[in-house]
Amino acid sequence: MFDFGPFFDNFHEILEGFWATIRLAAASAVLSLIIGTLLASFRVSPVPVLRSFGTGYVNIVRNTPLTLLLLLCAQGLNDTLHLTFSESSSTTYYWWAVLGLSGYTGAFVCETLRSGINTVPLGQAEAARSIGLTFSQSLRMIILPQAFRSVIAPMGSILIAMIKNTTVAAAASYAEVALISKTLLDKPSFASGAIPLFIGVAIGFMILTLPTGFFFGWLAKRMAVAR
């Protein structure tokens, strides 16, 4: 039952799966922060069109299962509409997984950032206006820097959830660690290695998520806005 043989025989493959997970998570982290920040600035902007676009996007994306979003990206936009990123299908699936995951996470980043904007005292925005800054200037230089610093901890929770959500990309034909585990578990010869595989994958995810948590906890304390 605790036969680690099959696990170590396929260790290379599993590590490659984790490497794919890390690449997906890293690209999605950057892109989802960008999308989330853009959406949040849309949602607080004085332009009604952008405001309603932001609200609509967040409401739609937040209430759709990630599995469905990733499937629509991989099988709908890619396979059916042939919107591809590259000649090679694995690169294209990778970028669709990144786009789907960061589009989904971006909606949550937006909502968190908006709650951070609410913690910035009214006086800050008023002071910014009174020295003549426009909306985009005050957002960029006064409001968002303070808002970001107050939401570092919840942002960390979102990134951790995002790292765990990379496994859903298994549905979108992206060969990350969950898909590789599934292929291994489907092999009859692998039967005795099922529990070691599970332990290995669980530890792998803990190695990814726990330090992220500690880092963001430390960062939040260090960057806290003293008021």
Next chain:
Amino acid sequence: MNKEATVLFDAPGPRARARNRMMTIVSSVVLLAILAAFIWRFDDKGQFAGQYWSPFLKWTVWKEMILPGLGSTLKAAAVASVLAMLFGIVFGLGRLSDHWWVRIPAGAVVEFFRAIPLLILIFLAFFVPNKISPTIAESQFGTLQRVLVENFFSLFGVQINAGTVVVPAFAAVVFGLVLYNGSVLAEVVRAGVLSIPKGQAEAAYSIGLRKNGVMRLVLLPQAVRVMMPAIVSQLVVLLKDTALGFIIAYSELLNAGFNLVPANYHNNKIQAGIVIAVIYIAINMSVSRFATWLEGRSRRSRKTSGKTLGTGTGAPPAPGMIVGGATGATGGAVV
């Protein structure tokens, strides 16, 4: 104009109005251009053809594919919600126990299941029992395994044939959802009880109640009101996560809509995906509305002394991220 918007800009003067008008025009053009490009591509690939959309006007498609799928989704969500609540109450209160031998194991279980992706938990339940049960059946635990499966796990459709345990996709999905969401709810329960001011427990002890009475009669009734919105929004997450059953071929809504309908009607995956998404969004938005309504009700209520855990509270901070002080924003994420 919403609340936070007024923070950022004044009633616009003539120049700001002109600038906003420009921005309105530019952003409308950009958004419309993206939409037009998409529609053009859609049309270019012939995806507007009636044969792709008309299946959704037929009653048989709804009766034989989509509605049974929706039924399976709701069934898995309902069973998992009830069990996850039980799990959450047991482990949430366990973490608050005065005995270290209850507190520490409960904490370890909760943190462990929150750190692993839900899909991996579902895989654990779906693949692993099947592989290891023959070995267990031959060992001294064979009888225990058989008795457990026949008397308890058979409730969820788990079967045992000559020592091999077969877990249906439904049971695997429920197992994963219960452990993951139960752990999150355990943290919500703990946060809810801790949010009741200390004076309440002190007053209860001073009138002679024991630990059990303090918890059952004073803290929990108030905590339930406090944590209700957070619980309901976690249930939205649970409902969304039933879609993971797709990956292990559980015949839920996503599978019915995205696999079954396209397989029978010209591979209309995009169209099916859109219809399924609308169903999910309608259900989830109404449950979220309900949570927001509960939150407002709880905020106004005088029957609790705790501060309401908002709908956006969701999963409390991950391990190692508990930050002291009140500097951080309270809004979190329900991902």
